Amino acid sequence: MLTFVPHLRDLEGSEEAKYNLWLKELEDIDLKSGFKPMNRDEKHVAIIQAERAAALSLYLDTWLKELNISFCNKSTLIKYMKNQASDDSMTPRQKADLAKSNSDGNGLTPEAHLAAHMFKDAFQLVFKENQVDYKQVELRKVLFIDGSVDGAMDSKTTAKEVAAIQQDNEDEIAESNLATYCILGCLICFSHSCDHGEYDIKNWKRTFSLSSYASLSDILQRKRIAAAGANTIADEPCERRCYRLKLPPDPTATMKSWSEDERILLRSLYVTTDFSKTKIDPICLATEFLNRNCDEVYAEFQSLNISLPELEPMEPPRPRNISCPAYACNSTANVIRNYVAHAALLNVLILQTRTIIRCTLQDVKTVTYSVAGTRLFFLGKVNLKELATDSLLLKILPKTNLLLST
Numbered sequence: 001m002l003t004f005v006p007h008l009r010d011l012e013g014s015e016e017a018k019y020n021l022w023l024k025e026l027e028d029i030d031l032k033s034g035f036k037p038m039n040r041d042e043k044h045v046a047i048i049q050a051e052r053a054a055a056l057s058l059y060l061d062t063w064l065k066e067l068n069i070s071f072c073n074k075s076t077l078i079k080y081m082k083n084q085a086s087d088d089s090m091t092p093r094q095k096a097d098l099a100k101s102n103s104d105g106n107g108l109t110p111e112a113h114l115a116a117h118m119f120k121d122a123f124q125l126v127f128k129e130n131q132v133d134y135k136q137v138e139l140r141k142v143l144f145i146d147g148s149v150d151g152a153m154d155s156k157t158t159a160k161e162v163a164a165i166q167q168d169n170e171d172e173i174a175e176s177n178l179a180t181y182c183i184l185g186c187l188i189c190f191s192h193s194c195d196h197g198e199y200d201i202k203n204w205k206r207t208f209s210l211s212s213y214a215s216l217s218d219i220l221q222r223k224r225i226a227a228a229g230a231n232t233i234a235d236e237p238c239e240r241r242c243y244r245l246k247l248p249p250d251p252t253a254t255m256k257s258w259s260e261d262e263r264i265l266l267r268s269l270y271v272t273t274d275f276s277k278t279k280i281d282p283i284c285l286a287t288e289f290l291n292r293n294c295d296e297v298y299a300e301f302q303s304l305n306i307s308l309p310e311l312e313p314m315e316p317p318r319p320r321n322i323s324c325p326a327y328a329c330n331s332t333a334n335v336i337r338n339y340v341a342h343a344a345l346l347n348v349l350i351l352q353t354r355t356i357i358r359c360t361l362q363d364v365k366t367v368t369y370s371v372a373g374t375r376l377f378f379l380g381k382v383n384l385k386e387l388a389t390d391s392l393l394l395k396i397l398p399k400t401n402l403l404l405s406t
Helices: 013-032 040-067 074-084 092-103 110-129 139-144 149-153 156-167 170-177 179-184 216-227 260-273 282-290 294-304 332-351 390-399
Strands: 363-371 374-383 402-405
Touching: 040 074, 040 110, 040 139, 074 110, 074 139, 110 139, 170 179, 170 216, 170 260, 216 260, 260 282, 260 294, 282 294
Parallel strands: none
Antiparallel strands: 363 374, 374 402
8 A cells, every 4th residue: 555655856847747647546556455545635744744743752751751740641641542542543452451451450540630631632732723734733643653652551561571581591682682783784794784685575675694694592502512612712811900810809999880781792792702713701802892800890790690501402404305307207216217227328328339320411410329229319510520430429428418318
């Protein structure tokens, strides 16, 4: 379905009629497909209203914070608008979430209902009632343009997602943290936006990235299995109070607080560089990235309780079943028998010293050989004088296409 009007404003006067006719054909296709498309004027108004709603959604949180209305926040407004919505405008999931929210005692209190009603009336007065048609925006569109609307009705969603992440192993956590690099990072030029890649059947561009080969968690698992516990880390300590030296704490050092991004970097570096071709210790490598002392990084590493998952035997590659061509026999035994027969036939041809040549022309395109009751055709222009001796025949055979017919 055509959801937007292609806007080409570099048309000449003679091309304007063709452009309008093309749009009319697109609308007719939608009608034949069972859709009810809007006309061009309605689409123009809808696009402007959607753009204004998207712009207003950026200021909604700031307005609510500055107004500081009691019992009125974004979640309250979403619940209020869903309570006011008709059944036709709600999806089955939204209806179930609304009923569950009200049954769990998370419904709106009278004070919250009144505050949300007052905010809605004020919003409608400013952005709808006193505006022209194409500038009118409803509060419902501004609230529902946010992707977290469904999550506001069910407060348990976030807790479930966090619990699921905490139960994942370190490989999956590293894959989640490095998802952008795994999906967009080109393995050829290491850029996130380049011309390398291909287009799939849906005309979506697929880059030559790590995720196109395999998931990062599987790659890390195979890497540890291939290493088989071998220690490839160099014994040289780093120059930033290496943790392997077990130096006493420095009383003059100032401890900086750790941010969540630094912890993610430390976790990802350790999981991806351990048992790799990198000869540097993962803790020492993280020290350089974080610009901290090595013993400090090691202390934070121990507090994270990072443990690599146990090695699981990888499934060996399964042999591929190669089906016989349509012209071949159905069973494998017949295929082998025919191959042996053809190989023997070629050997007979090579060892044959006297070949009956039937032809009427000195220079022909097709020459017929009769060997053991089977005809072999040489495709191409062959000079009969060169076939007079067996030695020349042996030189021509490998360079000529053969068509076997029994």
